[in-house]
Amino acid sequence: MKPEKQTDYPIHEFIKKRWSPRAFSEKAIPTNEILSLFEAARWAASARNLQPWYFIWANKDNPEMYRELSECLDPWNESWTRTADLLLIALVNTVSGSDKKYKNETALFDLGLAIGNMTTQASSSGIYLHNMGGIKPDLIREKFQLPAEIIPVVMIAGGYLGNVEQIPADIAASEYLVQERKGQEEFVFSDFPDWSKIKY
């Protein structure tokens, strides 16, 4: 299975055990657990408390909506998400004000905070989420009749961990990879960064 990540400093177990699987269990996520994911998102901080996020979701109890959502994935993502019990589209409102006049410059940031909350909530319940940027934004816009200001950002597949042997071997290979990260010295500074020496 997934090797335990080696952290340089202690972190919370819910952050430590998080990773992005592609093999999910057939076990359904109870509806109350799904609603707790959105509740965790709901309580995220956001600029001016605008809460610019929206989520459209389906699980396998709702096969028609699940199919509608899976059609919005690019073909590669669609191929491996078939075992996921939960699919969702995360969207943001990019403007603010009753006249929709002002661009909300931090809307994406706020959505990220909300999904961060959701991810940690999921981890606390043994649920794993996999973000996907590989989506069909135009199809989502058309299918869900999005107002111009609302943009789809990512889709997320979720569920309990499954049997890696049940997914194609080329996809399964990544399930065993060690999670790698830059060292803190590459992105955390307590003096003036020398950008000529930094890989970015």
Ligand SMILES: Cc1cc2nc3c(=O)[nH]c(=O)nc-3n(C[C@H](O)[C@H](O)[C@H](O)COP(=O)(O)O)c2cc1C
């Ligand atoms: C915004 C975003 C978009 C991503 N898009 C995809 C995607 O389209 N398909 C995919 O298989 N994984 C996707 N990922 C998952 C990343 O590849 C994964 O998070 C990264 O490799 C780190 O692995 P880990 O989450 O297991 O630590 C995406 C992750 C993020 C945050």
